[in-house]
């Protein structure tokens with residue numbers, strides 16, 4: 549019997565592929581979208597000002613543990629003015645209230661299973677895309693330092709869930725306005741706030757809703773809520789909860805982007821109102 553040698557496919561060079569479609573489009577969009585958010589949020593975090601307007605507080609500064617160094621009381625801080633023992637700048641770079649809290653939602657997103665898949669492709673092209681030649685010849689996965697640290701995601705989930713509670717509280721606060729002639733801080737101090745609803749209130753309500761859809765569709769949460777069990781159907785309530793989380797999990801990418809965009813927009817809206825460029829419309 550004669551044997552015919554079969555030529556196995558050669559290992560592809562970096563970027564080489566037989567794919568015909570625009571496989572590079574999605575990583576490019578992720579690069580642009582995520583890149584734009586990182587640039588904007590870093591800029592906003594460095595500002596240390598214009599983070600509150602009346603009852604509205606930017607989610608990038610919430611919870612506002614201390615008021616920004618040198619800033620007047622906004623009425624939103626938890627512990628008063630910037631403390632003397634905390635430096636207002638390090639090596640010439642300002643430390644603002646945003647830096648005290650942004651590590652939590654930032655860490656949650658950075659370690660998210662969806663974002664990992666997206667930014668590995670978009671930012672360091674490893675892997676660049678399915679069936680496209682990779683820059684490395686061996687696969688290391690996330691078993692080694694530093695990527696093994698991504699496993700911290702399951703713990704970030706608990707912190708992110710706490711942030712949903714805080715941002716929901718901010719949305720409720722956004723329904724209480726100072727009377728004519730008083731600042732928000734003065735009215736807050738004097739317990740003179742009045743119930744109302746503005747466009748900003750709506751913006752601040754949508755924010756925790758979208759963040760909740762993203763956070764509670766988390767793969768880690770799905771594991772906690774029932775994924776670790778051999779049989780979820782034994783407890784009807786547990787089964788229902790597992791199905792709800794699974795339903796959100798199916799659209800995890802969509803909610804990831806919607807909530808990311810809305811966090812940026814909410815900060816921008818509050819900032820524009822605080823700077824006097826936009827006037828918030830009171831509905832009632």
Ligand code: FES
Nearest residue numbers: 660661662766767
């Ligand atoms: S997997 Fe995306 S938030 Fe947990």
